[in-house]
Amino acid sequence: MKKVLFSLVVLIFTSFVFHSKAQTQEKDNFEFFDTVINNHNQLFQMSCIPSAVEMILKYYKLVDFDFYGLQNEWKNKTDGSFRDFDNKVLYGITFSQKFVLPRNSTFPMDSLFQTIENELKSGKKVIISLPADGNWHMFVVCKQTRDGDFVSYSKLGSHTLILRNTKDIVKKSNGTEIMTYSTPSGM
Template sequence: MPKLNRSIVDSHEQKYCLSCIPACVELVLKLLKKVDGAYYSQQDAWQNKSDGSFGDFNGTTLFGVTFRHLFHGHARGAAFPMNELLSKVEEQLASDHFVIVSLASLGGWHMYVIYEKRGNEYAAVSKQCKITIECSAVRATITAMGGTDLLVYEDA
């Protein structure tokens, strides 16, 4: 499993209301020690972009890390390849990689960084402005949603 550094998470922030995608990308880069704590270039470029998605980072290489958008071509529901998605999360965690996930949140979406498996569940963190928020039921949330998409990464 990847190592979550709470001080890095707690010092990071989501600078704009709609910048949770780039905020999670920056958080992963910080946790990987690719950038320092003052790095907010992705959010500053994005700001409150309302039509963004993980696709904006698909194939993008930042500081030697290439991001890939997965499961975006599948409709949510009974036909969603849930086992494949959960296997991908397991594979990434076993490779010491964080996984960025899109979860339903208050009538919209919010992005989280999965960092740990706990029994049959996954734990994830995110930011709401300067506040660190947690989700300890990621798998149950994804299942209730009928699927979601992921943003994973590899060394370039």
């Protein structure tokens, strides 16, 4: 009887912990969209990289919602890439460029998707480069759907872009680069 009671208590506690974590993640993703995405703009046609970085900084409340310093410095820079932010520390967050590889049939797609999934599970977002109108545009991957795909957000001016088929887009592109980040402990 004691074993059954103990097992029941463990099951209830475990369910509560996982349910609470799931609710926290849903709230977190809603907060990111509602608070950050809805209050952010991409100021220049070519400033999507610093715009995505600004969204991460705003998510962690390291800058005010009216902060556009990175985009204002970048403006319409046409030769920029994730390399401009690789190993750069901004407001305590260190950004890292990943998967700088040829986009072809040998691209490590499973490794890319696993990296994104691991970052999301740890409570972080991932900046990703995706094709758009014959060029590339930066999005922030915010969550994974029940079917395993990723939901990504971006801005084009004040217009919000939402993709719910990020994996499919990446597969059709034969791969892509991402930018991850590390935060100081306690963040």
